[in-house]
Amino acid sequence: MTTSTRPDVAIVGGGVVGTATALACLARGLTVTLVDPGGIRNAASYGNAGVISRGSLFPVAGPGMLKKLPRYALNRDVAIRVDYGSLLAVAPWLLAFIRRCNETSWRAAASALDPLCAAAYDEHWRIAGEIGAQHLIMRRGWVKLYRSEAAFASGALERELLAQHKVAFEVIDGAELPQFEPALKRRYAKAVWHTETGSVRDPGGLVQAYEGAARERGATLVAARARTVEEDDDGARIVLETGGAIRAKTVVIAAGAAAHDLTRTMGYRLPLAAERGYHRHFADAGDHKLSRPIHDTGGGYVVSPVNAGLRLLSGVELARRDAPPDTTQIEAVEADARETLAIGATVEPAPWHGARPSTPDGLPVIGRAPRHPHVVFAFGHGHIGLSTGPVSGRLVAEIVTGAAASLPIGPFSPARF
Known part of the structure; x- marks a missing residue:
């Protein structure tokens, strides 16, 4: 036409x-x-976690990433998987990414993203109000869960920068988590509750x-x-x-x-890469319903309560946008997430997969x-x-x-x- x-x-x-x-x-x-x-x-x-995050100031290329590269390269960490059939296609992005795995670049990115993230929720809420869609948005924050005190301590620089940019959060001790979020079955050492963050019940x-x-x-x-x-x-x-x-x-x-x-x-x-991701919906089988999205930092997955049930999301897959789907990551985190929440049967025949547009x-x-x-x-x-x-x-x-x-x-x- x-x-x-x-x-x-x-x-x-x-x-x-x-x-x-x-x-x-x-x-x-x-x-x-x-x-x-x-x-x-x-x-x-459509396929994301639905989080409207005040605190998502940090690129994946962080100062602690380089020491993890051998493990990632061998696909021994569920958080990141490399499709080696796509390696030539993603190599320029990957090299530029590695050059930014330092604290200076990380801090600069956080400063650049802070105004954008600070305005995100209010702009969502304003537009949703104009078009009659506010029922899809809630603001109960989201929670990053840490399985050990050492894992929590490794996030000290992140929390320092959050405080520097006046991002509100609260640290919750593991003993208090069952009362704060009764849906959690697994015991965690610490949690960080991002109190200003919102979420969407149906992103699509x-x-x-x-x-x-x-x-x-x-x-x-x-x-x-x-x-x-x-x-x-x-x-x-x-x-x-x-x-x-x-x-x-x-x-x-x-x-x-x-x-x-x-x-x-x-x-x-x-240098734009397709960071592929997967999700699957399950029935919420718990007596206590999950009230806000959670990120299990040790398990490499996110679970969000959405209208379709519990949306389980796996980590990053570096692959061509049109590469055949590989459900290795989502299958691995499903077994782990079942130790954290009362997850029922899947409500769809196969996992969803899509691609995030990512810069180094x-x-x-x-x-x-x-x-x-x-x-x-x-x-x-x-x-x-x-x-x-x-x-x-x-x-x-x-x-x-x-x-x-x-x-x-x-x-x-x-x-x-």
Whole structure:
């Protein structure tokens, strides 16, 4: 297809960043076309833990990561798995990642992400209120669990930086945990309760509500996949795989992990990897229901209470986005999680898997494309895409309209690569 009228903004990607950008642009009086092949189950926005985290300031490339690399490389740690069939594809990202496994880079990333994460919950709550979706969001915090005093002590630097950035948390002694969260069966030494963090009962449903609100407010939805994006006189155009193109004054690429291949067709070589993840839903079989998401740091898994039951999520898999699924990690953590919670039968035939768009420095890519003045990049959010999607959409709308950025976005510039 080829559109007969040119919208102000055409957005590639219908996940949380893309739909939030659409709402923010519509609120500023712009005409919007949203281009996405469809199928919310295929998006990382559907499959995540649903945590709107105030304290997710830290990239995976931390100062303690290098000493763990041999164990990770041999796939002996359930938290990270390397698909060696994809090694050549992920090697540039991996080398850049290793260079950032130091405290200086970690602290710099935390400072850059702090304003984004600080604004995340309020922006979610504001938009959810406008579109009638606040029933999907709760704010009971989330809990990081430590199996030993030594494991808790290893997180001292993280807690120091949380306090430095005024992120509220409380340390809970293991003896107090059964009263605080009665659903826990396993005994832990310590826990850290992130009190300002929210969570979403149905992440995919929330994104669908965003999309529905955008449509109701005048956005045009096009079910198609982008082949490339090109400059087009005083605008840009999205060339579709099915033929034809969509012309717009500005094109926003918010395509998640798919942005890697799309931007390569435009001549960019951004170090973007697909951090694949898996989840599975189970019935909550406990007499006491889990009241908030938990992260068992020793087990390498997260469990979130969602409308579908208990959502169990495994760690990171470094693989090509289109590599065949490998359920090794999710199967391993299921057995472990059953020692922590009363988990019933699965409610679906197979685990879900998807890909997070991840940069080596742990920062999203938000800003105008260096060689395409009518194109704005908005991807690479890694583990905080759902959390910071709405505030990212607001920032993109500010870029599109030429308004002053409401938050510092310099560290997210595509030019840093």
